Amino acid sequence: MNFLEERIVKDGVIKAGNVLKVDSFLNHQMDIELIDRMGAEFKRRFAGKPVNKILTIEASGIGIACLVARHFGVPVVFAKKSQSINIDGDVYTAEVESFTHGNRNTVLVSKKYLNPEDHILIIDDFLANGCALQGLISIIKQAGAEVEGIGIAVEKGFQSGGKIIRNLGYQLESLAIVEGMDAEAGTIQFRPQDE
Amino acid sequence: MNFLEERIVKDGVIKAGNVLKVDSFLNHQMDIELIDRMGAEFKRRFAGKPVNKILTIEASGIGIACLVARHFGVPVVFAKKSQSINIDGDVYTAEVESFTHGNRNTVLVSKKYLNPEDHILIIDDFLANGCALQGLISIIKQAGAEVEGIGIAVEKGFQSGGKIIRNLGYQLESLAIVEGMDAEAGTIQFRPQDE
Numbered sequence: 001m002n003f004l005e006e007r008i009v010k011d012g013v014i015k016a017g018n019v020l021k022v023d024s025f026l027n028h029q030m031d032i033e034l035i036d037r038m039g040a041e042f043k044r045r046f047a048g049k050p051v052n053k054i055l056t057i058e059a060s061g062i063g064i065a066c067l068v069a070r071h072f073g074v075p076v077v078f079a080k081k082s083q084s085i086n087i088d089g090d091v092y093t094a095e096v097e098s099f100t101h102g103n104r105n106t107v108l109v110s111k112k113y114l115n116p117e118d119h120i121l122i123i124d125d126f127l128a129n130g131c132a133l134q135g136l137i138s139i140i141k142q143a144g145a146e147v148e149g150i151g152i153a154v155e156k157g158f159q160s161g162g163k164i165i166r167n168l169g170y171q172l173e174s175l176a177i178v179e180g181m182d183a184e185a186g187t188i189q190f191r192p193q194d195e
Numbered sequence: 196m197n198f199l200e201e202r203i204v205k206d207g208v209i210k211a212g213n214v215l216k217v218d219s220f221l222n223h224q225m226d227i228e229l230i231d232r233m234g235a236e237f238k239r240r241f242a243g244k245p246v247n248k249i250l251t252i253e254a255s256g257i258g259i260a261c262l263v264a265r266h267f268g269v270p271v272v273f274a275k276k277s278q279s280i281n282i283d284g285d286v287y288t289a290e291v292e293s294f295t296h297g298n299r300n301t302v303l304v305s306k307k308y309l310n311p312e313d314h315i316l317i318i319d320d321f322l323a324n325g326c327a328l329q330g331l332i333s334i335i336k337q338a339g340a341e342v343e344g345i346g347i348a349v350e351k352g353f354q355s356g357g358k359i360i361r362n363l364g365y366q367l368e369s370l371a372i373v374e375g376m377d378a379e380a381g382t383i384q385f386r387p388q389d390e
Contacts, residue, residue, distance in 0.1 A: 029308040030271040032264045058254035063261035063271060069227045076225040076258065113224040 003037060004153065004175040005190050016183045018156070026153060027060035027125050032067065038175055039068040042123070042151040045173045049148040051121040053077060055114070055140065057096075057107055057132050064153060065123040072121065077114065079107040079136060092142040094135035107132075109139050116144035127152040127174060130161025137170075154178065157191050198232060199348065199370040200385050211378045213351070221348060222255035222320050227262065233370055234263040237318070237346040240368045244343040246316040248272060250309070250335065252291075252302055252327050259348060260318040267316065272309065274302040274331060287337040289330035302327075304334050311339035322347040322369060325356025332365075349373065352386050 001009065013021040025031040051072050056065035057079040065076045079094075082105065091108040098105060114120075122136050133150065140147050147170060155162045155174035165172045177191035196204065208216040220226040246267050251260035252274040260271045274289075277300065286303040293300060309315075317331050328345065335342050342365060350357045350369035360367045372386035 023305065024307065025270075028272065028275065028305055030261060030264075030273070032261060032270060033268075035261070036265065059257060059273070059275070060253075062254060062258045063273070066225060066227060066230070066258035066261050067265070069225075070231065070262070073228075075220075075227060077223065078225070078254070078258070080223065080254070110218065110223055112219065 001190065002041075002175065002193065003034070007031075007034060008154070008176055008178075009188060012188065014181045014183045014186055014188060018158070018181060020154065020156070020178060020181060020188070022125075022154060026064075030063050035064050035067045036070075038064065038153060039071040041175060042068050042121075042173065043071040046121060046149045046151065046171070049121070049171075050119045051148050052117075052119050053114075053121075054123050055079065055109070055120050055136055056123045057081070057136060060126075061124040064125055068121075068123050068151065074121075077109060079109050079139060081105045081107055092139040094138045096135040097129075097131045107135050107139070109143075111143070114140065114143035114145050118143065118145035119148045120145050121148050122150040123152075124150075125153045127155040127161045127165075127172075128159045130159075130164055133161060133165060149173065151175075196385065197236075197370065197388065198229070202226075202229060203349070203371055203373075204383060207383065209376045209378045209381055209383060213353070213376060215349065215351070215373060215376060215383070217320075217349060221259075225258050230259050230262045231265075233259065233348060234266040236370060237263050237316075237368065238266040241316060241344045241346065241366070244316070244366075245314045246343050247312075247314050248309075248316075249318050250274065250304070250315050250331055251318045252276070252331060255321075256319045259320055263316075263318050263346065269316075272304060274304050274334060276300045276302055287334040289333045291330040292324075292326045302330050302334070304338075306338070309335065309338035309340050313338065313340035314343045315340050316343050317345045318347075319345075320348045322350040322356045322360075322367075323354045325354075325359055328356060328360060344368065346370075 090111045093108045149171040152174040155177045157177040179189045285306045288303045344366040347369040350372045352372040374384045
């Protein structure tokens with residue numbers, strides 16, 4: 001097991017309905033040292049990729065993206081989930097369904113911050129059905145920019161999101177891929193990865 | 196002028212209605228190097244404070260808080276803006292009005308992540324009327340924890356939030372305090388600070 005898988009076994013909480021709660025270290029309380037280490041690992045996995053910008057989606061992706069971005073020396077752009085009066089009208093948009101919240105959102109990125117010269121690494125905390133990721137990829141395509149890779153903290157390998165994205169030819173690196181969970185026994189299985 | 200004031204003069208956009216847009220470097224696209232430097236400056240200004248946790252509020256506070264937290268070696272907890280099925284019911288809550296979005300939100304923090312032993316530094320991107328800050332302070336008080344200080348990137352010094360918080364005796368450090376803006380002339384005045 002790698003460091004993130006070990007932490008999930010130690011502090012993750014498995015709930016009925018295939019819910020994995022990692023809010024003690026990843027998306028409510030955030031262990032900065034752990035996430036900084038994830039940044040170093042993404043830098044290793046995407047070595048040689050000409051990444052000049054990281055794209056993520058609010059809210060829980062932002063902190064991870066910012067700590068990862070330090071390792072790449074690049075800025076972060078985060079997609080916003082609703083129209084704000086502080087965003088100019090000229091935006092790229094996509095429709096995204098949230099598994100966690102059970103609703104649909106329009107996500108948007110100002111056209112000023114994505115352009116055809118950009119080489120984007122997408123970073124997010126969770127990948128399940130892949131809706132958020134598909135929205136971000138759509139936005140990058142609208143901008144004419146390049147997706148250099150996708151870095152995810154925790155992928156639910158038993159849902160279809162990861163498979164679809166890999167089938168499309170993207171380099172998708174998930175630090176922990178959950179193959180199965182048993183809420184009653186409190187056990188979790190990860191997909192084996194090269195160390 | 197300090198480094199953040201200089202950046203606001205260079206890349207901030209002043210709009211009618213006292214709107215200052217800093218979304219090219221602070222809260223849509225994020226300049227990680229700049230924010231990391233803000234973290235070092237907050238560490239200097241709160242030197243000697245026994246901070247063991249940083250509290251912020253989603254969404255645009257999270258990235259700043261995470262980069263600041265590295266300088267303190269502490270975890271981040273971010274208050275969430277709506278009830279999620281992934282948060283347990285046992286939460287501290289406060290009502291917060293958003294100047295930017297013109298609506299009211301319930302913000303919440305799980306009781307698991309704030310307790311009476313905590314010494315909290317609050318971090319946020321903007322301070323105007325101080326509603327978000329008052330909500331975070333209320334949540335910290337509900338937990339019986341201590342507010343060690345408040346670090347803000349940009350304060351609108353011509354609104355009442357900062358004055359109220361300082362009158363209450365909190366150490367409030369805003370890296371840039373805007374005293375006035377002229378949208379037509381494109382000029383901005385900062386409150387002088389000790390360097």
